Amino acid sequence: SSSTSVFGTLPAIPWIVYPEPSTYHAAERPILVMHRPIAGADSSRVELRSKFLNGSVVATRGIATGRTALLDGLPTNEDLLVRVIGIGRYGSSVSTVRRIQVVPRALLQPFELVQPLAFDKIRIGSQVTYEWQRVEGAKEYHLQATTSTAFDRPDLDTVISGTQVTAKLPPQAPFLQWRVQARSAAGVGDWSDTVRIALRYDVPEELLPIAPPFGQRAVPTSGQFEIVRSDTVGSVSIEASTDPYFDDSVSTFAIADGISTYAGLPQGRNVYWRATKKVNNSLKLFGPSSILATDNAVSVRGFADDDDVSIAFDRNTMFLTCRSLSSEIESVEAFDLLGRRIEIDSVDGHSQWKITRAVADHTMLFVVVRLSGRPLPLGTVVIR
Structure with missing residues (x-):
């Protein structure tokens, strides 16, 4: 069915992955809308409305297959509400709305995140101070931090004029990632690089994967892994696999002085790597980190x-x-x-x-x- 007025409702409510909530988007680029699979849906539709759900429809796109749509030609400098409607043979379901704005893109200088950084030792559930460099011409900064795998569920989502925020982490969260976007009177700049940090309990990890860093998108299919060891007891090796659970296709590489030379990673595939430590018959695992392997690393x-x-x-x-x-x-x-x-x-x-x-x-x-x-x-x- 192509109508949302059919009888009944679908068992699942659509969840929007992109755009993330409360984000500003450059007017020069179309807005990518992506949702997760909707159980029972044969198709879906994306709607953008002005200000309120009973306001005028600004744009709509039907999705016959897949989960993505591109919207362009949108009005600027006003609140827009995006929602996804799943459509099936016996009903439909509607997502919660996401508020976004489309604004001009400003040419702001790149900047660095100061703290916390990827390999800082941060205790689970503790307070964290986020700090970044000031950007010339910026009037305010949009900070997003999440302990989820994506920014569609931010734990911290705030806009401030300064360059520092202190907040408490959610309890039991295993990792943290955060980013910042600078804004000026002319528009918005690009998001900073995302920093991802593995959170820890009071005892620090004995093995810490260093390079390639988590999420790197251009890693040679042959090269070196690097780790830091806090003790010298036991034998250590590196495991790499395209399976994040390391159940299949696991390659093992020996390590010496914190360096492991590897070869033969599958080109164009996400690869997960972790450090393993064996003491007597006990095996400890540290990681994994996700990377993208390619033969032409610098140009991907x-x-x-x-x-x-x-x-x-x-x-x-x-x-x-x-x-x-x-x-x-x-x-x-x-x-x-x-x-x-x-x-x-x-x-x-x-x-x-x-x-x-x-x-x-x-x-x-x-x-x-x-x-x-x-x-x-x-x-x-x-x-x-």
Whole structure:
């Protein structure tokens, strides 16, 4: 059904992943709306309304397959409310709304986050002071901190004129990530790099993964892991796997003086690595950290993951790498922002494609992947 007036309601309420709540977005770019899968829904629709839900509809997009939509041409400098409607054969369901604003983009200088940083030792449930560099021309700063995997559920979401905030962490949270966006009278700047910190109890970890850092998006398929040890008892090694639970396809690399030389990480795939310590018959695990491995590490700028499909795009070589964990890839298509097809040629027949037309920096690509045995393609994956 394509109507939301059908009888009944779906068992699940849609959850919006992007945009995050209370965020400002540059008017020069379309707004990406993404929601999680909706149980019982055959399709979904995205709506943006002005100020109140009974206000006028600013934009609407239907999503026949997948979970993403792009909205552009939106009014600026006013509150907009975004919601997702899941539509199924026997009913519909509506998400809670997200308030956003579309504003001009300001050219503000890059800045660094001062504290806390990735390898600071922070106790679970303690108070944390967030601090960042002052930005010339900025009038205020938007701070978001979360102990969830994404910023769609921030624990701290505030806008201040200063550069420091102290707040208490939620109890039992295993990690923390935070970011800051500067704003001026002319508009908003880019978000800072996100800092992710593993929180600890009073006893510090005996092994601490250092490099590559968590979340790095361009790691050579052959290189070095580095850790810090607080004691010399027991043997230590590094494990790497594309499985975050380390149940399958685990590679083990020896370590000496805190350094482990590795080779053969799968190109274009998210890889998880952790330090392991063995004392007698006891095994301790530390990590994991997530990275993206590629042969051309310094030039990779685009990446995306959708369910069991991983996609990486190298703007230097114009190679598009697609891999699926469960099914054979039948075809890959690429489009630009206006929906025009971008010509691509298969390189090896199953995992690499060459884009034959130059793609400028910061241009968004829309990649549609078809898997063998599935009647419909996967939802569009956006690569910036």
